[in-house]
Amino acid sequence: MQVGLTHFLIVSAILFSLGLYGVITRRNAILVLMGVELILNSANINFIAFSKYGGMKLDGQAAAVFVIILAAAEAAVALAIVLNIYQRFKTVNVDEISKMKE
Amino acid sequence: MLEQYLPIGFMLLIGIGFGLVMGKVNEWFGPKNSNEIKLSTYESGMPPVRSAHERISVKFYMVAMLFILFDIEVVFLYPWAVNFRELGWFGFVEMLVFIVILMLGFLYVWKKGALEWTGERTKTNNSLLNKKVV
């Protein structure tokens, strides 16, 4: 079967599910972030696949560039929060961090 | 269509192959007469003082974050530079606004002193030294 739109979409669906699994099951906050990155990547694959096969020229690719940049901003802020939490609670286990302050 | 990526593929293959081959050649033909001094961390220098497996300073994180900032700037600069002539002054002003806004962040981090590389350890060392002198 010729590789077409469906193949790319299914790859992105599986990548999304993997990321979702990571977000749900992992205890370490940084691994949760990695799961989020996987999800964002799968969304980007969708954007670009539709950009090619959906006949909307390069609009999908332009959107994907902004997704990548927002992912960078998100990673920077989220990791800063994780570092701060670690300095305060000496753990990055998302289950143990349930208080707003000490 | 995909043929234009052939050089990149070759580059990748050569890179991976070179790394593997050189490592293996060293392993097969290199002389193996190592003694304790040769295996120490800095063969002709100081003995290592502390474990290398401790947490690194937050300052490295700040540098990595600034790196991402300029990384993104380059990503936007490149497609702008490709059709710099077509866009003319309008594009130049747009890019200037973009860069100035990003520079504000850089200046903030600079002002905040996140780039000052004198850590506490050197400071305390200096104070200890001064006490000894006094």
Place this chain on the structure above:
Amino acid sequence: MYDLIFYFFALITLGSGAVVVFSKNIIYSAFSLLFTFFGVAGIYVLLNADFLAVTQLLIYVGGILVLLLFGVMLTNKVIDVELKTGTLQTVPASMIVAATAGVLCGVFYITDWRIVPSTMEMNATTAELGNMFMTTWLLPFEIASVVLLVALVGAAMIARKDKSMQN
């Protein structure tokens, strides 16, 4: 040939993505994330998005991954047992995720996508994208710089706040 390359990159992406999620050691997860990003960049190339592929390598591999690795090194001692991170709710999570994956794949497979035959040749997208950022996408482009400014200032404040409190 195209199909073969697609399956190669899909295998890299999904295989290393699975290692990211299922590996017990956080360092292995971080480094296999590198291969996931690389595989996704390859898929971008197949989808006629050369600029996106380079951007992916620059920002994800060069920036975000380094940031994540710094995060790992700043919050774990490398030879610690802590590096092995636990999982929770594995069984219900796998059921939910399997259901999600099944539904998504099913929908993607069944749907009769209206495929517009691509009119453009597979050529460099950089110039075209540059034009778009300066015209149609001008507002998002400028807002992106503001978002980055805010993110940088916020992250700098959050990451360094404790230091002043300890003194």
